[in-house]
Amino acid sequence: MSSLTTMLSRFLSKKKHANLCLIGEVNTGKSTLANKIGIDFAGKEISPVSEIPHETREIAVLEKVDFSNDGKELELTIIDMPGIATQVDWREFTKYGLNKEEAMQRAKEATKGIVEAIKHLNTIDIALVVMDSTKVPFDQVNLTLLGALEMQKKPFIIVANKIDLPNSSPDLIQETFPQHKVVPISALKGEGIDRLYQAIAQFAS
Amino acid sequence: MTVQGVDFIPEAILDRLEAEARFDLILNSVSQKNVVVIERALEPQEELDLISRTMQRVDADRFTGIKLFSLKSRVNGGKSLFGRSKSLTFSVIAPSDSVQVRDVGGVLSLRIPS
Numbered sequence: 001m002s003s004l005t006t007m008l009s010r011f012l013s014k015k016k017h018a019n020l021c022l023i024g025e026v027n028t029g030k031s032t033l034a035n036k037i038g039i040d041f042a043g044k045e046i047s048p049v050s051e052i053p054h055e056t057r058e059i060a061v062l063e064k065v066d067f068s069n070d071g072k073e074l075e076l077t078i079i080d081m082p083g084i085a086t087q088v089d090w091r092e093f094t095k096y097g098l099n100k101e102e103a104m105q106r107a108k109e110a111t112k113g114i115v116e117a118i119k120h121l122n123t124i125d126i127a128l129v130v131m132d133s134t135k136v137p138f139d140q141v142n143l144t145l146l147g148a149l150e151m152q153k154k155p156f157i158i159v160a161n162k163i164d165l166p167n168s169s170p171d172l173i174q175e176t177f178p179q180h181k182v183v184p185i186s187a188l189k190g191e192g193i194d195r196l197y198q199a200i201a202q203f204a205s
Numbered sequence: 206m207t208v209q210g211v212d213f214i215p216e217a218i219l220d221r222l223e224a225e226a227r228f229d230l231i232l233n234s235v236s237q238k239n240v241v242v243i244e245r246a247l248e249p250q251e252e253l254d255l256i257s258r259t260m261q262r263v264d265a266d267r268f269t270g271i272k273l274f275s276l277k278s279r280v281n282g283g284k285s286l287f288g289r290s291k292s293l294t295f296s297v298i299a300p301s302d303s304v305q306v307r308d309v310g311g312v313l314s315l316r317i318p319s
Contacts, residue, residue: 087269087302089301140273144252
C-alpha cells in the first residue's frame with residue numbers, strides 16, 4: 001500500500017492510529033511479545049524468535065493491527081525493534097553453535113540493527129520497554145531508553161517479561177522504577193497479557 | 206586486553222566540542238583500552254548517540270564495544286548509585302572486553318581481570 005493510501009485510510013478511519021514499538025535490551029522477549037500481540041489481533045506473527053542473542057537484527061513491522069480491549073480500539077502498527085546493546089562480540093555467538101563465519105556475520109548485522117533501532121526511536125507513539133524479569137533491571141541500556149523516552153515525552157509501559165521462569169522478580173523492576181507503570185507478563189505463556197492489553201487500551205482515549 | 210589507563214575528561218573540555226568530536230574523543234580513548242571518566246553524566250540522547258557510534262566502530266577482533274554508566278538518577282524517583290545531587294554526577298565508559306562491572310549494594314565496582 002502506498003504511503004498516500006495509508007494516510008488516507010487512517011484519515012477516514014475512526015480509530016486512533018499508533019506506532020506501538022517494542023524496545024529494550026537484547027533477549028528480553030520483545031519478538032515473542034510482538035508475535036503474541038500480532039497473533040491475538042491480526043492472526044500473524046512478526047518476527048522469528050531464538051535463544052541466540054540478536055535474532056532480531058532488522059526492524060520488523062506489522063501494519064493495520066486492529067487492537068481492541070474492553071470497548072477501546074486502536075489501529076496499531078507494531079514495530080519490533082532489534083535489541084539495544086553497548087557491545088557485540090562475535091565470540092558470544094559461537095557458544096550457540098554458530099561457526100566463526102556465521103558468528104561474525106551475525107555480529108555485523110547486529111551492530112547495524114542497533115544503529116537502525118536507535119535511529120527509529122523517534123517514530124514511537126507508544127513504547128513497550130521490555131525487560132527480562134529474571135535479571136537485575138538496573139542496566140544502563142534500560143536507564144538510557146527510559147531517560148530518552150521521558151525527554152521526548154513519549155508514553156511508555158514497562159513490561160516485566162518472563163514471569164513464567166522460577167527466578168523471575170518483577171517486583172524488583174517495579175521497585176526500581178516506582179513512578180512508572182510496570183506490567184508483569186509471560187509473553188511465551190500469555191500470563192498477564194490481559195493486564196498489558198488493558199494498559200495499551202488506555203492510549204485509545 | 207588489559208586496561209591501559211584512566212582518562213578524566215572535564216566537562217568544560219567536552220562541552221566545547223561538537224558532538225562528533227566529543228564522541229571521537231571518548232571512543233578513541235576507550236578503543237585504546239582506557240577507561241574514560243567524564244565530569245558530568247551524559248544525557249540520554251547523548252548516550253544513545255554514543256552507543257550508535259560505538260556500534261559503527263565495532264571491529265571483529267580489535268573493538269567489541271563499551272560498558273557505559275552514567276551515575277545519577279535520570280529516571281525521576283529511580284534508584285541512584287551515588288545519591289541524587291546533580292553535582293555528583295558523572296559517566297564512566299570502559300572497553301567492554303577489558304573490564305567487569307558489578308553493582309555491589311549500590312557501589313559501582315569496576316574489575317580488571319588479570
